[in-house]
Amino acid sequence: MAKPRIDAKREHRIEMEVVVDAYTEEERAMSWYCYLEEQLSFPFEAGIRQAMASSPLHPGEHVSVTGLAHEDLCRVGIFVWARWGQRDVVAPLAQIVPVNSDKPTRLAVADWHYWHDQGYAF
Template identity: 65%
Template sequence: MEIVVDAYTEEECAMAWYCHLEDSLSFPFDARVRQTMPASPLRAGERFSVTELARDQLCRVTIFVHAQHNQRELVVPLAQLVPIRADQSTRLAVSDWHYWCDQGYSF
């Protein structure tokens, strides 16, 4: 909740999260799919190299990242991924995002 303490609208909440993750994530990092999602073709256990945060315009509903998988670049929901080779700041930021999503919070 510290991340969105000064956010009063959905857009401000989305931008607060985006800015926090932009400052905290170090790219590239390796990740695996932690769970399947109805709107995503990714399967639990698949591995990716996460290359960057998606543009802020794309992250107004949820946070997306760009990932490399089998020589393809994909845009993937960050909530679906778990870092497996990443620095402490990245692991903590993704964990915070997972907590936010798992609690049912949204923008």
């Protein structure tokens, strides 16, 4: 996926609301986890925006996202629980696009996509 153009407004919001005072990798990971935990309304329906090696999900499929994965797993990236057919799977949030969700959920996921797609790391 191509790196998105710099979005100064989003960069500022992430810097001042998500990772403010987070100086280490672990602090940044927990900052993102807490931000997403507060903003995401579960469950929400989602489409798959891209294939990823760490996930069995494919573009064009739909899932129901039921919650954030355990915070220990989210120290390397943000993962969510998703209902995929008859199975519950853990998938990267970078792969998921909310469908018919509330505005805070859409904005928070878009913030994560931006951060991830820019290549930023914890």
